[in-house]
Amino acid sequence: MSAPGMPADIAVDLSVDLCGIRLRNPVLAASGTFGFGREMAEVFPLSSLGGIVSKGITLLPRRGNPPPRVAETASGMLNSVGLQNPGIEAFLREELPFMVAQGCAVAVNIAGAGAEEYEALVERLDRTPVDLIEVNLSCPNVREGCMAFGATARGVESLVSRIRPRTRKPLAIKLTPQADSISETARAAESAGADAVSLVNTLLGMAIDIETRRPVLANNVGGLSGPAILPVALRMVHEVAGTVRIPVIGMGGIQTGQDAIAFLLAGATAIQVGTATLINPTACQDVVNEIASWMRAHSVPTVRSLIGDLRLNP
Amino acid sequence: MSAPGMPADIAVDLSVDLCGIRLRNPVLAASGTFGFGREMAEVFPLSSLGGIVSKGITLLPRRGNPPPRVAETASGMLNSVGLQNPGIEAFLREELPFMVAQGCAVAVNIAGAGAEEYEALVERLDRTPVDLIEVNLSCPNVREGCMAFGATARGVESLVSRIRPRTRKPLAIKLTPQADSISETARAAESAGADAVSLVNTLLGMAIDIETRRPVLANNVGGLSGPAILPVALRMVHEVAGTVRIPVIGMGGIQTGQDAIAFLLAGATAIQVGTATLINPTACQDVVNEIASWMRAHSVPTVRSLIGDLRLNP
Amino acid sequence: MNAEGEGVSGMANENGDRFHTDAVPREAPILSCRELLPGLMLYRIQDPFLASCARPGQFVNLKTPDGFLRRPISLCRIRPGEGAVDIGIRALGAGTRALCRMGCGERIDWIGPLGRGFLLPPRSNQGTSDDADRPDRPLLLAVGGGIGIFPLLGLLEEARARGMGTLSVLGFRDPSQAFLLREFREISDRSLFASDTGGLDHHGNAVEAVRQLLSDPSVRQAVGKGGLRMAACGPHPMMKAVARLAEDLGIPCQVSLEQRMGCGTGVCLVCACEVRRKNPEGGPATDYVRCCREGPVFDAREVVWE
Amino acid sequence: MNAEGEGVSGMANENGDRFHTDAVPREAPILSCRELLPGLMLYRIQDPFLASCARPGQFVNLKTPDGFLRRPISLCRIRPGEGAVDIGIRALGAGTRALCRMGCGERIDWIGPLGRGFLLPPRSNQGTSDDADRPDRPLLLAVGGGIGIFPLLGLLEEARARGMGTLSVLGFRDPSQAFLLREFREISDRSLFASDTGGLDHHGNAVEAVRQLLSDPSVRQAVGKGGLRMAACGPHPMMKAVARLAEDLGIPCQVSLEQRMGCGTGVCLVCACEVRRKNPEGGPATDYVRCCREGPVFDAREVVWE
Ligand SMILES: Cc1cc2nc3c(=O)[nH]c(=O)nc-3n(C[C@H](O)[C@H](O)[C@H](O)COP(=O)(O)OP(=O)(O)OC[C@H]3O[C@@H](n4cnc5c(N)ncnc54)[C@H](O)[C@@H]3O)c2cc1C
């Protein structure tokens, strides 16, 4: 950050258009690491973000998996929360009004055990002030549904086709890195009418306590997130952005503005910050500020000019 | 390591049987991070290891990819060496005699651009003092062949069926974590006559230099290795060990004896240490010693009793 | 930063007590450190904000030089006068081992105070040490084991400051593993130290020692109108046994639970503790709540013990 | 450990010189440190083994508190008498930034010496400073820029110790970026410092300064029977230009290349440098060799410059 570039007080334009939603900046708080925004709203004003994504919501309340639900790994963590959530009705009643009042875009992350549950969730959300529905086809922590759809192009295509007619809200399909080929599942989502794809969700992993000879997680396996997975996520975002025309929401291990810019260059229109918030509660806001400083230092007036501007080596 | 267990001088039995090869201990030096053993033989006696695996060998000499070929990532690294090697003839002439003289098992890792090349390599190795042929169906760094076979069960099955009749040497098939389903590719390898499976190879990843707006690696993408991938590798080893009856050679991010024991518990009969050698040249030997100390401290007389002894949570 | 300002929340509990929490990372210098036992350090750390609003039983979440996630550590003593707090850390895994290598002058990166601490009855009148024998003053019995004794020291201080009578029972594997005995003796009207291998006041475990203490006529006599409450922190089996004993005897008891954490701030839901709760939606009679937010201190009767 | 002992290899090069390498990790204490410029540290580190067998141009591979792979750093001065070596580190990324924060008494975890250093003609007779004017003594001209000047300091010392005449040309962006000038002046019979922005001996880049120096009649006269050799270390474009100039003038020239490394010991093949080599199998006229093992110092004519 030595070269001065633009004066520190000059405004840089961080706004992006994400399938018709104008975001103040491309930084969203990822699902599952930001609750419903209540706790973090005490830490910094959420209006400084592009948007927030709710914890995954199901039709009925879910208890989630038994603890332990977390294992630390090298530069990452495994979680097996298992979609603990109050169910859509309690969410709409108790949480959404608060989220909407924060002054940034609001996405609701949904998960279902079968196509019918996804349909019902999407219908229920259609007449709410939600800006974007993020359809989680990639949760590794529940036995039913979810990942089963997300693992193959055919599964994604059939599910998205069923939910598409039920809402006019923009749909972002959240893809799993465990898919046969993530470009194919992304293409399937696009052709079935998705407005965007979100990637990546966590990678299925395991940690073992060699003293007890048991997995650390009560659920035996969990989802790997954090900087450890960044190179894999970045490669997938680049691959998918080169394949589909709908916007890509990139995530996986982003901790800094620099990381976020790498995802933008790789082709993401917006990015999400997940696990970083667990270590640094102000991570999302810091990423926004670091993107802005970097743009000033490099005389980049608009964040849009970064999107997809990666030049491949010959 | 507080509880004393066995006295420090009591011998523990680290030996394992890997498809008919008796290994002094379950620790092998992985392919591509140990050269042909020459450099490391100056650091510690290779006879202290279970075995060593050569850098990937092709029929003709290969230059490999242009540099930069390495990018550091959080708790890991990307490499895009691209199978630089002197070709099978020079290898047999210049390197194999040295490897065989070290007093541990010797595996040769082979890679081909097509089935014919694999056939020719396997045939050529049949009448050599090699103990094990590790068939790399998973190199992410070459455009041709290799990963194309490894990505699907059908590809693995067809390739292994073609090479199986050409040698009586044990064949270990090295699988890619990018496969549709690694248990299916493992099962395909088994049913086509493989004697063992090795997993995992590196995960395809990318690093971007945001200043130049180019990928760090001249090859744009590379293979992710190191502790970052351990949870994913461990989960896959566990999954595969529960699926096939042939032995599993486990690897991915192992740095310590503790890590190695986790892989053994997950079902690996032997393990390989790769990237750790780059940071700590004595890593392989240290892992052997740490396994032995742990066994003494826990009064575990044979390493064989650890293999697959993971108890899942209910 | 003041207690009602930015980034500070007030979580009111059923008794109307408010616990202020703060998740903005701060760097705080280590003022002094003391090795209590090999691998067990007591640090005094400067953080006037924390010292001004933290309550016994709350915790901080520390960055460690060797580890990815933060590590939750209970506040031990809270020293508003000095603008500092004490914390005790046992070197267990790589993360706490690295923390225990830190020395004076180094800076800790932490967030806090976090979670809900222990509830104490409101100060009835200005308690001073000379009302130590007032028959209607409420009594607190703190029961601890291992590193669980740290938060109890601050709790007993606070209880005495509120005019309560203070009793403590601490359990250790053996006398060589005991620590902070002098401090607990000083802050307790009556203390009883137990060791599984003998050599301290009581030969046996902490729960037996509690039973012994409670059967002592002078203690039974001291339980006047103000009543007796218990607070426990230590190994899971100890807390479970203390909870059962308290329930049997009809004594209100709070326990401080431990659960592996991610954020410590309530956003990630990994720190689930199973408790009995009135579920407004119907459904199961127990629920997972967040150790870091609804806890770590719970009413013992709420807890579903494994 | 002795130079022929366990874990030590002798790599003989074409001239018969042997470079000892050692890949067993050792911890070595920092004896002193000196800030040459903001973000540029010179460390003296105790390691009698390294000091006894390392040669100028060889490097060590250091663990850094902040980073996964080791970082290769050239040896600057080798001090067998003191059992120590000097290294200079520029804080570039996170890894070297963390290294530059290390202070006296802390320990560095490193392996080395590694790679092949600079070749010097064998000491013809016991050179002392008073044969400085012997007309047949060989001359060494060291050309450096930026952090590339570090290994040249040790090289010039060794050259003088072998009775060679020493010339040095160093290039810097501007005078405020210059460092170690006094040291280079002392060790060189003649030195010329260039700055792109003026303010030093020569206004311009190092290559132009070399050209100027070589056209100086007194220097041309000094090139006697012993001949002139060049050694260059610095930014890639500088080395490329020096190599071309040397080739044009028919002066033997060695360059120390930089390449991103993994192991530093020769096992991982990530540090490929493209060189012209006689390929026994036929095939392409150039080949990738290991910067860490066949290099980092190469004959300039071998190198395939991009
Ligand atoms: C509310 C609360 C208060 C605590 N107060 C104290 C205290 O005052 N003093 C003290 O020494 N310890 C305390 N602990 C326990 C302390 O947090 C763990 O010992 C520590 O996290 C272990 O980290 P490690 O790096 O040593 O272990 P590692 O095994 O290296 O840690 C790996 C991972 O497991 C988690 N973990 C491992 N063991 C535990 C555990 N027992 N509890 C929670 N997480 C664990 C770590 O946080 C980390 O994510 C408290 C825990 C909680 C939940």
Ligand SMILES: Cc1cc2nc3c(=O)[nH]c(=O)nc-3n(C[C@H](O)[C@H](O)[C@H](O)COP(=O)(O)OP(=O)(O)OC[C@H]3O[C@@H](n4cnc5c(N)ncnc54)[C@H](O)[C@@H]3O)c2cc1C
């Ligand atoms: C043979 C050799 C000798 C060297 N001698 C010195 C020296 O004496 N003093 C000095 O200050 N520097 C020297 N360098 C350069 C030094 O190794 C790099 O500046 C350093 O590795 C960068 O690490 P970082 O953590 O600052 O950068 P980061 O960008 O954080 O490093 C990320 C990764 O890229 C690699 N990398 C980044 N830049 C370089 C580079 N220019 N060369 C090699 N690898 C790089 C790092 O090793 C690391 O793996 C030498 C390099 C080589 C190859």
Ligand SMILES: Cc1cc2nc3c(=O)[nH]c(=O)nc-3n(C[C@H](O)[C@H](O)[C@H](O)COP(=O)(O)O)c2cc1C
């Ligand atoms: C504790 C935790 C809970 C998560 N819960 C959800 C969820 O409910 N729905 C979802 O789509 N993704 C969930 N995720 C995945 C994240 O949104 C994100 O895709 C993933 O963690 C990768 O990004 P990161 O490395 O920045 O965390 C969760 C991740 C974590 C760590």
Ligand SMILES: Cc1cc2nc3c(=O)[nH]c(=O)nc-3n(C[C@H](O)[C@H](O)[C@H](O)COP(=O)(O)O)c2cc1C
């Ligand atoms: C620099 C490098 C080169 C490699 N070359 C090969 C190879 O030639 N053949 C192969 O099968 N695997 C190769 N691998 C993969 C390793 O053998 C191993 O499967 C992988 O790195 C995961 O293990 P690790 O995390 O312990 O390194 C290479 C890995 C690295 C880091």
Ligand code: FES
């Ligand atoms: S630790 Fe994240 S919610 Fe409790």
Ligand code: FES
């Ligand atoms: S850095 Fe590994 S071979 Fe050179």
